[in-house]
Amino acid sequence: MADDRPPPQPPADPFAAWREWVTQSEHQMNKVFNDMMGTEQFARASGGWIEAMTMFQQTMNEGAQRYFQAVNLPTRNDLSELAERLTAVEERLLRIEGLLAQAIGRKGDASPAPRPARTRRPPSEQKAE
Amino acid sequence: MTTPPAGPAARSATPVLDATAGVAQSVRREMERTFRRSVKGLEYISTGDPGVGLTPKDTVHSRGTLRLYHYRARVDEVYRTPILLVMSLISKPYILDLAPGHSLIEFLLDRGFDVYMIDWGTPRPEDSRLRLEDYVLDFIPECVEVVHERSGEPDVSIVAYCMGGLLGALYAALHPDVSSGGRLRNLACFTTPVNYDGMGLFRTWTDPAHFDVDRIVDRLGNVPPQMLYASFNALRPASQVAGRVRLWDNLWNDEFVTSYRRLQRWAADQIPFPGECFRQTTKELQQQNLLMKGEFRLGGRLVDLSNIKVPFIHVVAEHDHIVPYEAARDLVGMVGSEDRQELMLKGGHVSLVAGGNAVRRLWPRLEGWLAERSV
Numbered sequence: 001m002a003d004d005r006p007p008p009q010p011p012a013d014p015f016a017a018w019r020e021w022v023t024q025s026e027h028q029m030n031k032v033f034n035d036m037m038g039t040e041q042f043a044r045a046s047g048g049w050i051e052a053m054t055m056f057q058q059t060m061n062e063g064a065q066r067y068f069q070a071v072n073l074p075t076r077n078d079l080s081e082l083a084e085r086l087t088a089v090e091e092r093l094l095r096i097e098g099l100l101a102q103a104i105g106r107k108g109d110a111s112p113a114p115r116p117a118r119t120r121r122p123p124s125e126q127k128a129e
Numbered sequence: 130m131t132t133p134p135a136g137p138a139a140r141s142a143t144p145v146l147d148a149t150a151g152v153a154q155s156v157r158r159e160m161e162r163t164f165r166r167s168v169k170g171l172e173y174i175s176t177g178d179p180g181v182g183l184t185p186k187d188t189v190h191s192r193g194t195l196r197l198y199h200y201r202a203r204v205d206e207v208y209r210t211p212i213l214l215v216m217s218l219i220s221k222p223y224i225l226d227l228a229p230g231h232s233l234i235e236f237l238l239d240r241g242f243d244v245y246m247i248d249w250g251t252p253r254p255e256d257s258r259l260r261l262e263d264y265v266l267d268f269i270p271e272c273v274e275v276v277h278e279r280s281g282e283p284d285v286s287i288v289a290y291c292m293g294g295l296l297g298a299l300y301a302a303l304h305p306d307v308s309s310g311g312r313l314r315n316l317a318c319f320t321t322p323v324n325y326d327g328m329g330l331f332r333t334w335t336d337p338a339h340f341d342v343d344r345i346v347d348r349l350g351n352v353p354p355q356m357l358y359a360s361f362n363a364l365r366p367a368s369q370v371a372g373r374v375r376l377w378d379n380l381w382n383d384e385f386v387t388s389y390r391r392l393q394r395w396a397a398d399q400i401p402f403p404g405e406c407f408r409q410t411t412k413e414l415q416q417q418n419l420l421m422k423g424e425f426r427l428g429g430r431l432v433d434l435s436n437i438k439v440p441f442i443h444v445v446a447e448h449d450h451i452v453p454y455e456a457a458r459d460l461v462g463m464v465g466s467e468d469r470q471e472l473m474l475k476g477g478h479v480s481l482v483a484g485g486n487a488v489r490r491l492w493p494r495l496e497g498w499l500a501e502r503s504v
Contacts, residue, residue, distance in 0.1 A: 013155040022374055029367035037363060038333050047339030050356075058348040080254040087193050087255075094191065116202045118209040118282065120241040122500035 165381035181391060182223035184235050186246075190275040194250025197272045199279060203238040208503035210314050211280045212237065213273060214246040215289035215297045218264070218406065219357055221398050222248045224483050225290070227391045233482060233492055240496045242503065245276050245285075257350035257404035262428045264406070265299045273312045283307060284314035286499060290482055291452065294321025294443075298460065301437045303430060308438070315440045315502045316464075317495065320452045320478055323434070323463060324421045325414050327455025330364055335415045342411040346404040354399035361396075364450050388484060396479070421459065435465035440502050444472045444491060446481040468502075 036042060061076070068075045074082075190197035214234070216222040225246070226232040237244050247269070252259070276285050284307040289297030297318055305311030322328060334340060345352065362369060372389075379385040419425035425432045441464050445457045454473070461471040472494060480486040 013151065015155055015159050019378065022371055026367045026371035030365045033366045034330060034364070038330055040333075040336075040339075043333050043336055043339045046334060047341070050345065051341065054345050054348040057353075076254065083253060084255045091192055116205050116207045116243075118207055118243070118280075120204075120206045120208045121504060122208075123497075124501065125504075 162381040166377065169380045169383070169386065181228065181394065182226045183229065184226050184232055184238070189245075189279055190272060192268070192271070194252060194256065195268055195272075196248045196250060197275055198246045198248060200234055200238055200244040200246070202243065203235070204241050207241045207243045208500065209282060210284055210286050210503040211243040211245060211276055211282060212286045212288055212499065212503075213276055214244065215269065215287055215293040215300075216247060216249065217290060217292040218249055218296075219292060219399060219402050221395060221400065222246060224395050224479065227395070227483055228387075231388070231391070231483065231488070233487065233495075236488075236492050237496070237499075240500070242496075242499065243280060245272070247272050251400045252351050252403045254350055257346070259403040260405045260409050261296075261299065264296050265303060266428050269296060269300045270304060277312055283312065285312050286315035286317070286503060287313060288317045288319075288495070288499075289321070290319045291321065291478070294318030295323070297321075298323070298434060298437065298464075299427060299432055301439065301464075302432050302434050303427060303436075306437075306439045313439050315499065316437065317442045317444070317498065318460065319444045319482060319491075320446055320449055320457060321443060321460055322452045322456040323460045324456050324458075325416075325418045326421070327453055327457075328415065329450075329453050329455075331360070331415065334360070335411055337412075337416050340411075342408050346408045350404045351401035352404060352407045354401050357402060358397065358399045361399075361451065392479065392484065395483075434460070434463040437464040438466050440468040441466040442470050442472060442495075442498050444474060444481065444495070446476045446478055447473055448476065449478045449481070451478040 037046075065075045065077065185201045186198040187201065188196050189199045214222070214225060216225075226234045229235060234244055234246070249264075273285055277283065287297045287301070289295075297316060298321060301313055301316050304313065306313040325332060335342070372393075376386070376389055379389075413419045413425060420432060420434075423431075423433065441461070443457070443461045445452075445454055447454075449457070458471070461469055474481060474490045474494070476486040476490065481491055
């Protein structure tokens with residue numbers, strides 16, 4: 001006699017259902033937020049917020065700069081200029097170092113590590129052999 | 130010894146008993162996990178960030194904040210053509226070297242590739258003047274020459290991720306390849322945007338009617354990382370909360386927690402975007418979509434992606450919310466290579482290159498593609 005019972009179901013797992021609910025809710029919420037953030041109103045509001053934030057940041061930067069000048073301390077701009085000059089000196093030194101290395105014949109081999117052979121073949125060719 | 134149930138009454142009772150036993154079993158399992166969560170939760174709070182970018186390497190060239198790394202070989206025989214990894218300007222490069230066993234770089238080294246990487250570093254205030262021309266026409270060619278000098282090989286494969294893919298494609302379009310006396314042999318891009326009309330919410334948010342990029346750059350210089358981080362998070366606002374819930378759910382699982390922490394650390398570890406470069410990409414690419422229109426110029430030269438003739442692969446992610454497929458799909462059609470392909474893999478923008486998904490899907494495909502073209 002044929003067994004007419006339904007196929008066995010996996011045991012119920014309320015925690016798996018909860019995890020599925022978290023995933024579904026995440027997708028739905030993201031969609032709702034994305035729809036809202038894709039509007040012109042949101043773009044305008046976010047533009048306004050960025051405008052206010054950058055204005056605030058600029059005011060703070062200028063205030064800090066004036067303060068440091070008043071107390072005779074280097075400002076961020078002074079340090080940036082110094083860093084730029086140091087970088088230029090560093091680059092020039094590196095170029096000189098490179099030229100020296102070439103001149104004494106160490107071109108392209110500054111590493112003490114042994115160089116592996118550059119003869120590897122792709123697996124497809126290895127199989128064919 | 131147990132006797133199998135018989136008769137209609139026993140048969141009707143079995144599913145109920147099975148379901149009850151199943152629920153009891155899952156409750157017991159969750160109780161055990163809850164106990165382990167308490168212990169592991171304390172560990173989570175008390176331990177520092179896991180180490181990242183640990184694959185041994187040498188810095189073989191530096192300029193400003195740029196560092197060119199050469200990773201130390203892990204095998205005795207490597208493919209002839211070295212690989213140069215070109216990374217994005219707005220995130221740290223260790224996404225490709227998260228941890229031993231979870232590092233694309235380590236994987237490539239183990240499979241016999243000679244690997245170099247350009248790390249752009251963290252832009253300093255004085256770097257706000259850098260434009261795409263500096264990266265594409267100066268820094269990348271210089272690094273390619275260093276790779277050539279060190280390796281002694283005439284050619285190099287570029288593998289580039291996200292905005293690094295854009296830099297790689299622009300470099301390839303504006304420099305001769307190895308068949309014309311240049312250095313480029315192969316180009317592999319991952320999730321690279323070219324059609325900015327397809328950039329979804331980013332496109333809306335940077336509409337020139339509401340988004341004054343000049344004021345931002347003029348006032349701030351470099352664009353602060355917090356601004357970039359907030360905009361990426363805003364693409365999927367509920368995922369932050371859901372991610373925390375999943376972390377709590379998996380606190381008992383060391384592997385999950387470690388992987389979560391590494392990826393979270395990388396996601397939050399944004400760097401400033403050089404101001405002039407941000408102005409240029411926002412105006413000319415994001416707002417005017419000039420690259421797609423064939424009108425984009427760098428250093429006075431028109432960028433024509435059909436000049437790219439080297440073997441080319443573009444790997445895109447099926448569920449990429451940062452660079453949607455609509456923004457990336459045109460790239461393969463725009464390059465002029467005979468040997469070109471687009472490969473769509475399951476996953477998102479980050480899981481395409483890092484994590485378990487990448488280990489199974491992208492990495493072996495990349496190895497196979499490069500191996501055939503690196504001898």
